Amino acid sequence: MALVARIAAQDARALGELYDAYGRVVFGVGFRIAGSPEAAEEVAQDVFQAVWRQARSYRAERGSVRTWLLAIARNAAIDWGRTHGRRSNREYSLDAAPGLVAEVQVEERVIASLRAERIRVAVRMLPTEQRDVVALAFWGGLSQTEIAARAGIPLGTVKSRIRLGMEKLRERLGPGGEE
Amino acid sequence: MTDHPSEDLAAYAIGALDRAERAAVDAHLPTCAACRADLEALGDVAWSLAESASLDPPARTRGRLLDGVRSSRSREEPPLVALWRALTRPVPIAIPVALAVAVAFALVGLREARTDADAYARAVAGVADGRVVALAPTSDGTARGALVVPSSGSPYLILQLPAAPAGKTWEAWVIRGERPLAAGITGERSGLVTLVLSQALVPGDVVAVTLEEAGGVAVPRGQPVLLGKT
Ligand SMILES: [Zn+2]
Numbered sequence: 001m002a003l004v005a006r007i008a009a010q011d012a013r014a015l016g017e018l019y020d021a022y023g024r025v026v027f028g029v030g031f032r033i034a035g036s037p038e039a040a041e042e043v044a045q046d047v048f049q050a051v052w053r054q055a056r057s058y059r060a061e062r063g064s065v066r067t068w069l070l071a072i073a074r075n076a077a078i079d080w081g082r083t084h085g086r087r088s089n090r091e092y093s094l095d096a097a098p099g100l101v102a103e104v105q106v107e108e109r110v111i112a113s114l115r116a117e118r119i120r121v122a123v124r125m126l127p128t129e130q131r132d133v134v135a136l137a138f139w140g141g142l143s144q145t146e147i148a149a150r151a152g153i154p155l156g157t158v159k160s161r162i163r164l165g166m167e168k169l170r171e172r173l174g175p176g177g178e179e
Numbered sequence: 180m181t182d183h184p185s186e187d188l189a190a191y192a193i194g195a196l197d198r199a200e201r202a203a204v205d206a207h208l209p210t211c212a213a214c215r216a217d218l219e220a221l222g223d224v225a226w227s228l229a230e231s232a233s234l235d236p237p238a239r240t241r242g243r244l245l246d247g248v249r250s251s252r253s254r255e256e257p258p259l260v261a262l263w264r265a266l267t268r269p270v271p272i273a274i275p276v277a278l279a280v281a282v283a284f285a286l287v288g289l290r291e292a293r294t295d296a297d298a299y300a301r302a303v304a305g306v307a308d309g310r311v312v313a314l315a316p317t318s319d320g321t322a323r324g325a326l327v328v329p330s331s332g333s334p335y336l337i338l339q340l341p342a343a344p345a346g347k348t349w350e351a352w353v354i355r356g357e358r359p360l361a362a363g364i365t366g367e368r369s370g371l372v373t374l375v376l377s378q379a380l381v382p383g384d385v386v387a388v389t390l391e392e393a394g395g396v397a398v399p400r401g402q403p404v405l406l407g408k409t
Contacts, residue, residue, distance in 0.1 A: 023240070116233055144190055
């Protein structure tokens with residue numbers, strides 16, 4: 001039985017397995033968007049509780065579990081930021097490495113950190129203007145229209161920068177991308 | 180099908196579309212495998228961005244989360260629990276056998292149900308020892324049932340139920356506080372059925388019967404058709 005189906009049947013062990021697989025990513029998203037470890041912990045709780053309640057509404061044909069989980073996590077973190085008034089005075093950058101370092105160095109963790117480093121390298125290779133708009137959208141929770149207004153650039157420019165930036169990342173990170 | 184929102188998919192994947200644009204993409208996706216595949220790849224990029232920020236949560240987070248969901252399991256079903264709470268007040272406490280039989284007869288509205296009802300009444304009246312609690316029907320359906328708590332041995336239900344629709348089963352529940360515990364299913368049996376409860380009873384428990392997916396479920400989704408307080 002698929003993990004999400006088991007969670008939908010209110011199997012708490014299955015929720016634990018999902019947490020083991022993706023808890024670090026969700027916590028990291030919470031930290032980057034909401035801005036503190038305390039906020040990130042609240043966000044992570046909110047996210048997995050939402051998964052627990054909403055697992056029945058997940059439809060595999062509409063997208064992967066990761067995509068579904070990421071949407072919940074971003075929304076929860078952005079909502080947290082809005083409720084707590086953090087959003088306006090934070091800077092969003094795609095390449096700022098998290099300030100906390102994992103002390104556990106099991107093999108899996110090494111692979112994960114190599115992968116994270118590879119992603120950060122791909123991001124750093126983007127032209128600054130593309131990197132900035134992607135970061136404002138992804139970590140800042142701003143729409144293209146909001147970014148255009150905030151940065152004082154035409155909407156069409158914002159749209160093409162996001163598209164080009166994402167396409168480049170896709171080429172570099174996808175299956176055919178350079179290792 | 181010529182109108183693919185290809186230019187918007189990257190922004191969609193990182194949540195950057197405005198409401199109207201997002202709605203247009205949402206409407207298009209179910210009709211177009213090409214755009215869905217495109218979006219899946221862009222979703223992987225978005226996931227990579229998230230992954231690059233991975234960070235160890237405090238060790239306590241996992242335990243807190245799981246303790247929280249385990250203790251709130253029944254609260255996850257607010258409509259049903261609210262219904263139960265509303266229904267669990269006026270149901271009969273323990274009633275004598277004779278009255279249980281009278282209740283069973285009172286529920287017989289249709290002549291064609293007479294034979295079944297007689298069998299049910301005989302079954303309830305035939306309980307040799309123990310306490311009998313009539314389960315109150317919660318709608319004007321034809322379901323009826325009684326809980327028998329023998330002086331020794333497991334409590335069981337005597338049920339007279341309509342046949343469950345295909346793919347469904349009747350499932351018994353012991354509701355303790357606000358928490359429903361699965362207590363057995365009738366499977367494909369219908370008519371007069373005895374069902375030994377797989378849960379022990381403690382004073383104050385409520386017993387209910389709902390219609391659920393075949394094979395039974397861990398958390399009730401159906402509305403109770405019978406309810407009784409032990
Ligand atoms: Zn399309």
